Amino acid sequence: MFFKNKRILGIDIGSSSIKIAEVDVSRKVNTLQNFSLVSTPPQATAGGDITDPGLLSDTIRQAVTELGTKVKSASSGLWGSSVIVKRISIPKMEESLIPEQIRWEAEQYIPYDLNEVNLDYKILNISSGQADTMEILLVAAIQEVVYTVSDIITGAGLNCEILDVEGFALANCFEANYGISRGQVVGLINVGSSVSNFVIIENGEVVFSRDMPLGGIIYTNEIAKTLGVSMAEAEGMKLGISSGQPVPDEVSAVIENTHDVLIEEISGNLEFYHNTSTSQIGKIYYTGGGSGTVGFGEALGKLVASEQLDPFLGLGINPKVFSRDYLRQIRNFCSVAIGLGLRQKGDK
Ligand SMILES: Nc1ncnc2c1ncn2[C@@H]1O[C@H](COP(=O)(O)OP(=O)(O)OP(=O)(O)O)[C@@H](O)[C@H]1O
Ligand SMILES: [Mg+2]
Known part of the structure; x- marks a missing residue:
């Protein structure tokens, strides 16, 4: 027991970059020990x-070697259409009967062959408003993708202890930093490159988690199309604006117009939630590389009160590794990896 290694590597596999967070959960204050961000080889993912799982394994293996960590336990996430999270109401029943009922419900709600998915569920503490029903969060993950991701981690020479839903990891990171906001409803958005995770937390419980098939790459696409430049040039212009470099006026205009695409998608999810719940979302916290696009926070702020998520707010930080400047640079990229790294062996 004394020698139990309580560290786990949270590995967030993105289409733009791979993020690895080593978090020490054995102390009073959870501490970020180490962090790595490496580019994802372009040919390893598409949309x-x-x-190319093997290429991802190689990239992770190299990043872990460069981190110089001895930790072999890892957790990673599932995203996109490979995982479905759905809130359902079922008749009130004894806990032992729920799995059977869940399978039956899943037949109706999950558009995949149930023999090819891993099913899980969580009983929500919130009231359904009706005395004879209970609220359940149903989670279905495509087995093939579960195997692929865990093979990627194993292929990197690590032990894959936990596979989480990216949205849940995001929520985990939020709660570790901000605590459980009783009586409050908050939204979280992690704007990636091709996928953005959107989560709603009610009273400390995830009640909604959906990934949107778009992110920062849509700005790059639009710039490339409108200005007739390559994707690499367009990406350079987009990042250039963020760091205050001069770029053609047209670029700013394209970015400004493209915010609407993301905001509309977020707005659609909010509407869906508000149609099924009596609670109102107080605030959305945003993070992810794509949320660094110039003007994104302001555009979101027009829809709903919003604030940049600070993944270091409640964490201890290893001072040997992290300068203030480095923390500022990685802040938008860490949330999911930290949320994964905060998981402990044996967590569901
Ligand atoms: N300073 C910046 N300004 C604007 N956009 C940025 C900035 N830094 C990164 N990005 C964009 O953020 C995106 C990458 O973010 P992130 O690392 O969160 O994505 P990812 O997790 O790799 O992708 P996904 O999860 O969608 O597969 C890219 O689209 C990139 O262009
Ligand atoms: Mg991502």
């Missing part, structure tokens, strides 16, 4: 889907 947010994995196309």
